[in-house]
Amino acid sequence: MQKVNEFEYGEDTHHQISKSFQQLYGPAANRSYRANSAEEILDDVNKLISMIRDHHEVQCPRLAALDDYIKARNSGIYNDDSRRHEEERADHRAAHNFAKVIIAFDVGYNTGVPIKKDSDDEQVNNIIAEYDKANDMEALDSELWRDMKKYGRAYELQYRNGQDRDRSVISDVFETFVCYGLDVERTPLFAVRYPQYQVGTQEFTTVTVYTDKEIITYKPCQMNALKLEEEKREAHFWGEVPITEYSPDRYRMSGYEDVIPLIDLYDAAQSDTANYMTDLNEATLIITGDLNLKKYTVDDLTKMKKANLMLLANGINPDGSRSQTDAKYIYKQYDVTGAEAYKERLQKDIHKISFVPDLTDDSFSGTQSGEAMKYKLFGFQQMAKTGQRGFKKGLMRRYRLLLNIKKYVNEADNTDLGSLNISFTPNLPKAVLEELKTLVDSGMEISQETLMSLASFIEDVKAELEKIEEEKKKESDPVMEAMFGNRMQQDSESGEE
Structure with missing residues (x-):
């Protein structure tokens, strides 16, 4: 192909198009596991191994990326190897923790004031109050909500310890999943926990399966060569699978997942600004004069570039005379107004699409009335209601399991949750x-x-x-x-x- 045609076909460009978060992690990275029955999977160890591998290799990378963004390890800015092509140029990379801001506001708004649980049955109230106090449920509810909004899912494991006390703990999303039935109610068939640990350079795991009647434990094995051999089975009396999944809705999306591409753009814009400021301090000095450039080799020119110095020969004027000797610095021009307006627009879009208000905005001044503040939070409140409905389902299941075990050990009468009411109180400043x-x-x-x-x-x-x-x-x-x-x-x- 002729050189002149390379522009038309775009073959002279070296710019790499980086994939967005949504392109990197498709629907398969967030799907729910389903089966006809628990026996269909558990009676065939290879099917169970395949399900665990899929969770570990396909779903966990997405969860890890979401975890990185809330810890200011934004993969969009740190993993982009195409940002700089010249070694002598600055390559600052700044990650901005918008994800932490979004989740901190969400968690504080919904769980800053303890969730209230109240029933018409006084016995149920006493059982719940005792259970909540023993498990520090205010803190646990807050952490469950944090996981739910960070990963789009959270898991709670309920068990009875050696002192015959009922306990609730968070089960890590990186090592837990639930398999549901094909019925419209999506009944949990079984749940899997496979906590991992490392010995030397080898990674091991212990797989435990929870059904509605028993707990199946397999012998420890290597993670990269899963081989499940049953070690023991023991019955439990919670009445259902004792692992509860919390999710804000059926899509199981993180609270900041859909604004990650905007966060990446903001990181890139701020990093480019920092790089410009650094490169400006190291502007190249151009000396144009009556010079004999034939005596300079390619290595000499490379050294000049690294030293931010370029020697150029004089040009020829139209009248045949040589141009005047000159010396000046050259640097990339920076559109301050346009660049700052671009970053401000990105920041506003992040808050607008996530529905989390920017509390540093001038419109959030102390003179705003309570009603005016409510309108500014209207979009976020609608989203919060959706999350609260999903969280309530998990809480209702938690206390239903609790009553099941209490009845079995004769610590409660033959009663049910009845009209248990779970209510959220927004944690907002009040006049x-x-x-x-x-x-x-x-x-x-x-x-x-x-x-x-x-x-x-x-x-x-x-x-x-x-x-x-x-x-x-x-x-x-x-x-x-x-x-x-x-x-x-x-x-x-x-x-x-």
């Missing part, structure tokens, strides 16, 4: 004083207990009320009044004299 004043001015009566609950320095409202009652009793005690009443009267009389 309590303004609201309280408005209600009082309108004639509303508020109890002392409610008023005390609004005070930040009172931890236990009931204990404070009891103290007040005790003080009132002391003041009305006839013995105390006889002892201190006469003395107060004598003091007043002596004061008058």
Whole structure:
């Protein structure tokens, strides 16, 4: 092909097009595992091995990439080897942790105030309260929500320990998955945990399968050569598969997954700005004069380039005379206004598409009214409601399993969850004083207990009320009044004299 035709066919370009997150990880990296029955998979060890390998090799890389973005290890900027072609040029790479900002806001909004669980059955309330206290459920719920929004899925394992105490723990998404049935209700058939550990340079795993009736444990084996040999089986009495999957919706997408391409663009733009500023400080000096360039070799010219110095021969003017000797610096011109507007637009798009407001925006000033703030959060609140519905399903399943085991060990009557109500309280700043004043001015009566609950320095409202009652009793005690009443009267009389 002639040189002149290379432009038409684009064969003279060396720019590499990097794939976006969505191109790298397709639907197969986020699909749910399904089967006709648990026996279909568990009776054939090779099918189980194939399912574990698929999770480890196809699904875990996507989860690892999502985990990297929340830890400022953005693969889009750090793994792009085509950004710089010249070694002497700056190659700064700056990752911006938008993913952390998005998840921190989401987790704080939905779980900053503990999730409330309330039933009409007092026995159920007592069982749940005891279980939540024993497992520090406020922290666990928050971490489950974090995993759910970070990976699009979260797993909770329930078990009964050696002290006959019921426990809930998070099971790592990198080593856990659930296989569902083909029915419309997507009934969990079994769950798999394969925690990995390393001995020297070899990686091992212990595979455990949880069905609705038993726990099957296999002998430890190497991860790169899975060979499952059953070690033991033991029955459990939770009534269902004791691993619960939490997901915000049926798509199981991360809270920042769809804005990762925009984060990559912002990283690239900020990195290019940093590279420009560095290269500007090392601008190339061009000296044009009456020079004999024939005596310079290619190596000499390369050394000049590394030293940011170029020697050029004079040109010839139209009248035949040589051009004037000149010396100047050359550098790439930078459109400050255009570049900053581009980065600002990217930043706004990230917040707009993720529905997470930019709290550093001027529109979030302290003078905004509560109603105005609600409108700014309207889009995020709609998305939060979707996540809350998905999370509630997981919580309802958690407490249903809890009642199953309590009934089996005779620690609960033959009861069910009944009208268990799970409610979320948005963790947002509130203008309590303004609201309280408005209600009082309108004639509303508020109890002392409610008023005390609004005070930040009172931890236990009931204990404070009891103290007040005790003080009132002391003041009305006839013995105390006889002892201190006469003395107060004598003091007043002596004061008058």
